[in-house]
Amino acid sequence: MDADARTNVPVFDVAGVKRRLMHDDALMLMVLQVFMQEMPKQIEQLKAAHAAADMAGVKLQAHSIKGACGNVGATAMQALALEVGITAETCNRNRLAGLMDEIDAAQHAVYIAMQKIAEA
Amino acid sequence: MRILIAEDELISRLVLQGILEGFGSINTVVNGEEAVIAAGMALEQGRPYDLICLDVMMPRLDGLEALCRIRALEVKRGITSSRGAKVVMISALDDPKKIVTAFKGLCDAYIIKPVDKAELLKKLKEIGCS
Numbered sequence: 001m002d003a004d005a006r007t008n009v010p011v012f013d014v015a016g017v018k019r020r021l022m023h024d025d026a027l028m029l030m031v032l033q034v035f036m037q038e039m040p041k042q043i044e045q046l047k048a049a050h051a052a053a054d055m056a057g058v059k060l061q062a063h064s065i066k067g068a069c070g071n072v073g074a075t076a077m078q079a080l081a082l083e084v085g086i087t088a089e090t091c092n093r094n095r096l097a098g099l100m101d102e103i104d105a106a107q108h109a110v111y112i113a114m115q116k117i118a119e120a
Numbered sequence: 121m122r123i124l125i126a127e128d129e130l131i132s133r134l135v136l137q138g139i140l141e142g143f144g145s146i147n148t149v150v151n152g153e154e155a156v157i158a159a160g161m162a163l164e165q166g167r168p169y170d171l172i173c174l175d176v177m178m179p180r181l182d183g184l185e186a187l188c189r190i191r192a193l194e195v196k197r198g199i200t201s202s203r204g205a206k207v208v209m210i211s212a213l214d215d216p217k218k219i220v221t222a223f224k225g226l227c228d229a230y231i232i233k234p235v236d237k238a239e240l241l242k243k244l245k246e247i248g249c250s
Binding site: 019020021022024027030031034035038060063064066067068070071072 | 128129130131132134135138139177179212233234235236237238
């Protein structure tokens, strides 16, 4: 999925998370807070693996980020993490560098959307 | 009910814990190697896990290999898989080959991430863990 296709994916699918957790709002808020707290560390690990040209590390970390994003409905960032993992597998380093530049913006966008829900 | 959750990714682990907390006491581990050790210790102590949730893609030892080793530990103690721990494989990999491998390794159910509470509860009911 390229950047244009990813713009059609919602940043934060809150309705999907609520449905998957059977409207357990306490559990949802807890996982959103942990996600917002922990994701910067995971992104740092992803960037460190990329900087070290450790493609296996990039793939594993992208898989972790994809899983975390899927659980909290961060669907645009999940799609980006999926693309990072696939790109690492094909060792397309130019494309990977471009995706690394996108990940901070994706995280920022989902944080803003989640913050609104957490504060509501 | 004694439950073991083996999942390296924190958010998935918390979601599983949140869903299963009403079912019994929960231990968590973060890779397949730790899952095998925890299951082995529980068997040795005569207090085996009733339910084990195993992520497929984990560092050190993946969930499929961990499942095979856990079943081998049970067999060593004369426990057949039908009387052993109920094992639910959990993965983001919607891959039929992995599902077939998991069932050959004698898991009881398989769900795809992100975890859907209703689906997990339905599977638990089907395998007699509710």
